[in-house]
Amino acid sequence: MESSGVRAHIECVSGTPPCGAEPPDAEKGLAPDEVEAWAEYHFRSTGHRRYDRVCCDTVQWDPPEDIDPRTITGVTS
Numbered sequence: 227m228e229s230s231g232v233r234a235h236i237e238c239v240s241g242t243p244p245c246g247a248e249p250p251d252a253e254k255g256l257a258p259d260e261v262e263a264w265a266e267y268h269f270r271s272t273g274h275r276r277y278d279r280v281c282c283d284t285v286q287w288d289p290p291e292d293i294d295p296r297t298i299t300g301v302t303s
């Protein structure tokens with residue numbers, strides 16, 4: 227599957243209870259290198275080193291050649 231639009235989310239889980247810090251604009255999703263940069267920034271100001279990280283992307287699933295998507299009942303796009 228072809229992948230596009232990789233987004234990543236990161237949250238600091240260091241300490242008890244977990245720190246919970248996130249990058250300022252975390253909710254819209256960041257590029258993987260942006261979360262990496264934020265982790266370094268957060269480490270430099272707190273020493274925290276444990277993070278939960280989630281990555282997701284958008285993929286195009288291509289059907290087998292013997293299936294024409296236009297023939298599927300109820301297709302809207």
Ligand SMILES: [Zn+2]
Nearest residue numbers: 238245247274
């Ligand atoms: Zn932290």
